[in-house]
Amino acid sequence: PNNTVATNDDLDNVKSKAAAKKPTKKVKATFVTLARNEDLYDLLGSIQSVEDRFNHKFNYDWVFLNDVQFSEEFIKETTKSVSGKTKYGVIPYDHWSTPIWINRKQAEEARMDMKKKDIIYGDSVSYRYMCRYESGFFYRHPLMDEYDYYWRVEPSVKFYCDVDYDVFQFMQDNDYEYGFTVALREYIETIPTLWDTTKKFLKEHPKYLAKDNSLEFISDDNGETYNLCHFWSNFEVAKLDFLRGKAYRSYFDALDKSGGFFYERWGDAPVHSIAAALFLNKDKLHFFDDIGYFHGPFTNCPLKEDVRIKGRCSCDPKEDFTFNPASCINQYYKFKGLKKPDELAVYGF
Ligand code: GDP
Numbered sequence: 001p002n003n004t005v006a007t008n009d010d011l012d013n014v015k016s017k018a019a020a021k022k023p024t025k026k027v028k029a030t031f032v033t034l035a036r037n038e039d040l041y042d043l044l045g046s047i048q049s050v051e052d053r054f055n056h057k058f059n060y061d062w063v064f065l066n067d068v069q070f071s072e073e074f075i076k077e078t079t080k081s082v083s084g085k086t087k088y089g090v091i092p093y094d095h096w097s098t099p100i101w102i103n104r105k106q107a108e109e110a111r112m113d114m115k116k117k118d119i120i121y122g123d124s125v126s127y128r129y130m131c132r133y134e135s136g137f138f139y140r141h142p143l144m145d146e147y148d149y150y151w152r153v154e155p156s157v158k159f160y161c162d163v164d165y166d167v168f169q170f171m172q173d174n175d176y177e178y179g180f181t182v183a184l185r186e187y188i189e190t191i192p193t194l195w196d197t198t199k200k201f202l203k204e205h206p207k208y209l210a211k212d213n214s215l216e217f218i219s220d221d222n223g224e225t226y227n228l229c230h231f232w233s234n235f236e237v238a239k240l241d242f243l244r245g246k247a248y249r250s251y252f253d254a255l256d257k258s259g260g261f262f263y264e265r266w267g268d269a270p271v272h273s274i275a276a277a278l279f280l281n282k283d284k285l286h287f288f289d290d291i292g293y294f295h296g297p298f299t300n301c302p303l304k305e306d307v308r309i310k311g312r313c314s315c316d317p318k319e320d321f322t323f324n325p326a327s328c329i330n331q332y333y334k335f336k337g338l339k340k341p342d343e344l345a346v347y348g349f
């Protein structure tokens with residue numbers, strides 16, 4: 001203690017004091033979850049995972065949205081589990097219903113037809129409301145107004161590795177607008193006319209196509225057809241201005257008017273993904289290869305040894321979907337010119 005020679009501890013102290021002095025303003029960001037009251041306990045598992053692996057250090061807020069009032073139990077249980085502020089919003093009727101321009105008979109026939117074909121959620125009205133809401137409305141909820149970035153979380157997901165850095169700060173510092181962990185192919189039966197509707201929109205609004213876009217990621221024939229690759233939207237870390245912007249807004253309105261959320265079963269994942277690929281320059285996209293993540297039935301389990309050690313990952317790398325032939329991350333790496341992890345030689349296909 002009375003030693004005049006500075007120890008490593010002292011030096012560390014000086015450094016951390018200097019770091020503390022640097023004015024760092026916390027990014028305006030929130031987690032966001034759309035959920036039913038009955039999703040509560042599956043959601044608490046997701047919250048625990050997010051908090052233990054990331055948010056206990058950063059205490060970001062969490063916005064919960066629902067088409068009906070949240071129960072007192074839901075509010076009490078989630079409030080005690082989130083380290084940041086929690087906010088609860090009800091969705092306005094117009095954002096969670098069948099718009100007047102939809103032909104109800106045609107929509108019902110489409111649902112019956114999809115049920116016969118055994119298409120997942122093919123006969124569900126509420127699933128369609130959910131997909132339409134996540135596509136076009138969640139970011140317009142007044143509770144989202146004060147934020148610049150969001151991280152979407154669903155019930156029953158898991159985070160497998162510690163995330164020691166501030167993910168939102170990282171998005172902001174790198175000027176990223178859309179971050180993802182899993183990419184795969186959509187069932188064509190759910191979106192037969194989505195690409196044609198998109199092409200029509202682009203023809204009418206060519207100015208929205210970003211110069212340095214990612215068309216190559218979503219089309220193998222220069223835009224003639226959609227290769228069905230999309231980012232899995234149950235995990236998203238993104239900038240709200242991307243969705244609030246004119247390009248996305250008018251794209252969503254065109255899709256919504258066409259009726260495909262009801263006459264087909266368009267998912268919010270291909271809608272967000274096509275928009276991110278077309279309206280953003282490719283350097284705005286970020287693949288989080290270090291965020292171990294599970295949403296049934298797929299896992300992003302980091303293969304890189306240094307990531308696994310630093311993050312204390314608890315997943316089995318043999319179960320990683322990232323470089324499976326069915327995963328679109330392969331296409332993504334190719335088009336971005338990224339180098340796949342060396343560990344693929346051990347765990348790969
Ligand atoms: P999947 O991941 O495509 O199988 O769909 P999920 O059942 O996980 O639903 C996606 C998200 O929307 C989840 O966060 C659900 O909690 C939420 N969700 C789905 N349907 C409804 C609904 O009818 N009402 C509300 N409030 N949330 C819903």
Ligand code: MN
Binds near residue numbers: 154155234295
């Ligand atoms: Mn889900």
